[in-house]
Amino acid sequence: MKKTFLIFLLFFVLGAADALNGMPAFARKYQMSCKTCHAPFPKLKPYGAEFAANGFALKDKDAPRYFADTGDEKVSLLRDLPVAIRFEGYASFNNAHSQSLDFSSPFLIKLLSGGVIARNISYYLYFFFGEKGKVAGLEDAFLMFNEVWGDLDIYVGQFQVSDPLFKRELRLSYEGYKIYETRPGLSGIDLTYDRGIMFTYGLKGGPDLTLEIVNGSGIGESEANPYGNFDADKYKNVLGRITQDIGNNFRIGAFGYTGKEAVPNGLVNSLWMAGVDATLSVPKLELNLQYVERRDKNPSFLLGASEIATRGGFAELIYLPRGDDSQWYGAGMFNWVDSDLEELKYQAVTIYGGYMLRRNFRLLAEVTYLIKGVEGKHPRFSVGMITAF
Numbered sequence: 001m002k003k004t005f006l007i008f009l010l011f012f013v014l015g016a017a018d019a020l021n022g023m024p025a026f027a028r029k030y031q032m033s034c035k036t037c038h039a040p041f042p043k044l045k046p047y048g049a050e051f052a053a054n055g056f057a058l059k060d061k062d063a064p065r066y067f068a069d070t071g072d073e074k075v076s077l078l079r080d081l082p083v084a085i086r087f088e089g090y091a092s093f094n095n096a097h098s099q100s101l102d103f104s105s106p107f108l109i110k111l112l113s114g115g116v117i118a119r120n121i122s123y124y125l126y127f128f129f130g131e132k133g134k135v136a137g138l139e140d141a142f143l144m145f146n147e148v149w150g151d152l153d154i155y156v157g158q159f160q161v162s163d164p165l166f167k168r169e170l171r172l173s174y175e176g177y178k179i180y181e182t183r184p185g186l187s188g189i190d191l192t193y194d195r196g197i198m199f200t201y202g203l204k205g206g207p208d209l210t211l212e213i214v215n216g217s218g219i220g221e222s223e224a225n226p227y228g229n230f231d232a233d234k235y236k237n238v239l240g241r242i243t244q245d246i247g248n249n250f251r252i253g254a255f256g257y258t259g260k261e262a263v264p265n266g267l268v269n270s271l272w273m274a275g276v277d278a279t280l281s282v283p284k285l286e287l288n289l290q291y292v293e294r295r296d297k298n299p300s301f302l303l304g305a306s307e308i309a310t311r312g313g314f315a316e317l318i319y320l321p322r323g324d325d326s327q328w329y330g331a332g333m334f335n336w337v338d339s340d341l342e343e344l345k346y347q348a349v350t351i352y353g354g355y356m357l358r359r360n361f362r363l364l365a366e367v368t369y370l371i372k373g374v375e376g377k378h379p380r381f382s383v384g385m386i387t388a389f
Contacts, residue, residue: 039324040356042086042170042388076118086110086126090174090384097378106130107384120146139193139219140169155198158219162191164200164210164241165255165277166288172318174382175350175368178335179292179312182344185299187269188232189261191292193219195230210241216259233262252278267301275313283323288316310344312337328355347371361387 068077089105108131114124122144128136142157160168162180171177180191196214203209215230216237237259245251257273275292291313298305316333320326330353337346352366366382 039320040172040326040329040354040359040362043172043318044167044170076116078115078117082113082115084112084388086112086386086388088384088386090382092174093381094378095380095382097375104132105384107132112388117143120148122146151202153200155200158193158195159198160192161194161212161214161239161257164198164212164239164243165191165253165275166290168192171316172329172331172354172364173316173333173350173352174364174366174384175333175335175348175352177290177314178337178346178348179290179314182294182310182312182337182339183299184294184296184308184310184339184341184344185269186263186301187261187271187296187299188218188220189216189237189259189271190218191257191273194237195219196236207242207244210239210243210255212239213237214239216261233260235260235262249281250278252276263301265301267298267303269299269301270297271295271299284320286318286320288314288318290314308340310337310339310341312339312346326356329353343374346373348373358387360389361385 068079087109088107090107091101091103091105093101095102109129110126110131111129112124112126114122116122123142124144125138125141127138130136138158140159142155142159145154145156148154160180162168162177165180166177168177168180183190194214194216196212198213199211201209214237215232216235217230217232237257239255239257241253241255243251243253254276255274258271260268260270262268271294273292273294275290277288277290279289280287292311294310296308296310299308312335314333314335316331318329318331320329330351332352333350335346335348335350337344339345348368348370350366350368352364354362354364356362363385364383368380368382370376370378370380
């Protein structure tokens with residue numbers, strides 16, 4: 001089995017030698033390297049985060065001939081529709097304690113599009129042609145109204161509730177941020193995808209403020225009910241966040257989430273979440289920290305149910321030996337979830353790294369040792385490739 005695993009790793013290294021040279025949509029638009037915004041992709045540099053916050057436009061650089069000349073100044077039509085594709089494939093050994101080698105390629109194929117519709121109005125979306133062997137549909141899909149009033153930005157549509165904290169879609173590891181996905185009992189609420197509206201505002205000199213108002217029903221049901229409602233109940237949930245940069249290398253933030261959810265039998269679960277997060281960036285190293293505390297009054301929707309306490313977080317350390325110019329990287333992460341519900345308890349240590357054959361083609365290898373979880377103690381090994389073009 002070890003020989004098979006090594007042969008597959010060699011296959012990835014040799015097969016990727018002719019990596020695609022194509023650039024994703026934003027890099028093509030401005031005729032710049034992916035390195036301008038990512039290091040390594042899809043992880044954003046500060047310049048890339050500023051680009052996204054500015055509605056996917058560069059303030060200091062105009063895209064040549066971006067809009068078609070229709071002769072009507074009230075019409076904004078993109079000359080070319082910005083489209084990119086992201087492809088990921090993996091081979092994993094001992095996933096879910098299976099003691100077997102699993103070829104998971106393609107693990108996902110994602111069609112991405114985004115750009116400026118008109119002055120201060122932008123859009124971003126991606127569609128999964130395939131994710132984990134099935135068509136998953138739309139996940140991120142929102143309109144952005146940039147600088148509506150001063151530095152106030154408004155996002156409307158589908159997004160991850162945790163986006164203002166750490167963006168799950170931009171992580172470098174196969175292992176996820178477990179606390180963001182955790183749902184006690186039958187609750188449908190977590191910190192991943194939801195539909196709603198998000199307001200962000202940056203005060204001069206800080207802090208930066210975020211307010212989200214969401215359905216609290218997730219996006220698991222992609223279709224509206226017979227009455228045209230996407231929300232599963234009458235409640236709306238709210239997240240508030242504040243973050244502050246301290247110097248050039250440290251950022252600290254805090255958030256609070258409160259809401260309710262109901263099921264057809266009329267029983268209601270009231271819940272709240274609160275957490276703190278921080279990022280320390282120094283030459284060659286980045287440390288990301290997250291802690292979340294959660295309380296659910298009745299996540300099982302039963303008469304006489306007791307409150308469920310859940311807490312957890314993660315610590316992630318990323319090493320880039322040559323900073324933005326690094327061709328390889330190494331990282332480690334510790335995931336932790338504790339709860340009154342035994343099935344939610346989780347502890348895992350992950351060591352991972354990658355090698356950039358191109359700015360937009362990355363090989364990766366990862367080992368995760370599950371210390372505590374429903375599957376019992378075991379290691380999981382993964383190798384794979386990620387490209388975007």
